[in-house]
Amino acid sequence: MHLGPVSFSAFLAIAPIALSAQQQASLGVGAGVVRYAGGSSFSALTLAPAAQRFTTATYLGASGAVSWLEGGAAALQGRGDIWAALPWRARGTRIAISSTLAASWRSDGIGSASGLMVFEAARSNFALGAGVISGVIEHEPGVEALRLRARGWWQADPTPVQLSLTTEATHLLGVWYTDVVGGLTYDGSRTVASMWVTGRFSGTYGSAGAASASLQYFVTPTIAVEAAGGNYLRDPFQGLPRAGFVSGGIRLFAARRAMAVTTAPARVVLQPLVAIPRGGDTVVVRFRMPGAHSVAIAGSWNDWKPDKLTGLGGDIWERALRLPRGTYYFNLVVDGREWVVPSGIATISDGMGGQIAVLNVL
Structure with a gap:
């Protein structure tokens, strides 16, 4: 499979973590460096708008990035997320549907996109789901895969710490691989910090690991400074390679943080x-x-x-x-x-x- 454009998720990694109200819009301005496993790297200046809205039964999110790279090239990346609980329950179990659309493009490269839809049953702090993920890279045939998901989350009361663990098994081109992601988030009055550790396990594609961390500090209820760093695994659906990143910037929020x-x-x-x-x-x-x-x-x-x-x-x-x-x-x-x-x-x-x-x- 031909590799598509480089990933700019490094600059979206510190997209707004906090949602003070039940709807929020923000704009981030920052810069960063991405380094590939082969040793090459590039830096970029990025504008990253984002918006979210949620209730107890729905979540809508959209984020994007416009980046200016060394040498005059430009890059675009966008992502949309939808989560909605269906209107019926069965013995305390809630049925929900989640969907994610993502796309990337470089002026000196090619474009790619992926889509995911999962139905899941959630009960208390645990959910099980199954769905389909697909991807397409410019000038290449698209691929589809089955995805199974199990996830759990825990709030460490009375502290502002939340733990999460997600396991996703994907059947791609006749072969299974499994991603396990653990996360820890601290949500203080002014500081929001998170750390993520990912492991990918496959006898065919090989096993690998990645880790990242982000920090967001609210200077005022509507202005935050942000920093993030780490690495991420290869995305076979958009052809995005494994890479490391460091980024930082400021973010302006339309609604004040509670x-x-x-x-x-x-x-x-x-x-x-x-x-x-x-x-x-x-x-x-x-x-x-x-x-x-x-x-x-x-x-x-x-x-x-x-x-x-x-x-x-x-x-x-x-x-x-x-x-x-x-x-x-x-x-x-x-x-x-x-x-x-x-x-x-x-x-x-x-x-x-x-x-x-x-x-x-x-």
């Missing part, structure tokens, strides 16, 4: 907010927000659209909600612009580097 109002002592185990019953399905939530001029609540029950709270005086804000018994997730919007995780209330990871608070209706 910051905790206060930090609870490490020894305190925070509890979910329990709504105050008012009869029937009506409950009341109440918060203390010193200095706030307006407060709204956005949660999993209203598609994360902010609803205004009523000020009672003395920095107290409340709202009546019609919610059946269950567990919900929410954040507050203070003064119409800053997404805030209320202090003293249990939170969980939103899966995109941020935190969301937990609400119980008993």
Whole structure:
């Protein structure tokens, strides 16, 4: 199979990790160096836009990169991701579909693209799935393969650390190979750091390993400095070779990153907010927000659209909600612009580097 354009995923590796609100857009500006196993290397200046939106049942993401290389060449790379839970459950198991489209092109080379679609059954912190992945390289016939996936994830409460492990077995051109990826993510108030280790195992294609790390530090709620480095394995579907990379830059966010109002002592185990019953399905939530001029609540029950709270005086804000018994997730919007995780209330990871608070209706 002919090798396609070089991979610019090195510059997308530090694409926005954090999703302060439930939708986000950002633009990264950076530079980096990619080095191939054979010893050759190149450097590039890159612009990398990205956007995401998610609810408890869907995730939509798009990212891209425009790079200017040494010698005057240009390169483009784009990626789109969709994850959606289907509307039925079976004994606590949720059925979902995920799809990824990716493409690369160089002005002094050729283009390539790949697509993946997987159906999976998720339960608690574990999911099993199966699907099809295909790839095409310019001037070469396309290929398709069966992919089987098993993944698990764990939140190390009450610390902001998340662990993940994914195993993918791929049947390509009559031969199986297996990728095992382990990840660790730290999601602090201003710092988001992650580390990934990958192993590929195959008696025919050979076995190999790779590792990478990234760091994102929020100088302000809308500006972050970023750095990443490591290496990645060969992609047989786009013909992208194995390479190492180092990159860095800054990223500007359209929405402000949610910051905790206060930090609870490490020894305190925070509890979910329990709504105050008012009869029937009506409950009341109440918060203390010193200095706030307006407060709204956005949660999993209203598609994360902010609803205004009523000020009672003395920095107290409340709202009546019609919610059946269950567990919900929410954040507050203070003064119409800053997404805030209320202090003293249990939170969980939103899966995109941020935190969301937990609400119980008993």
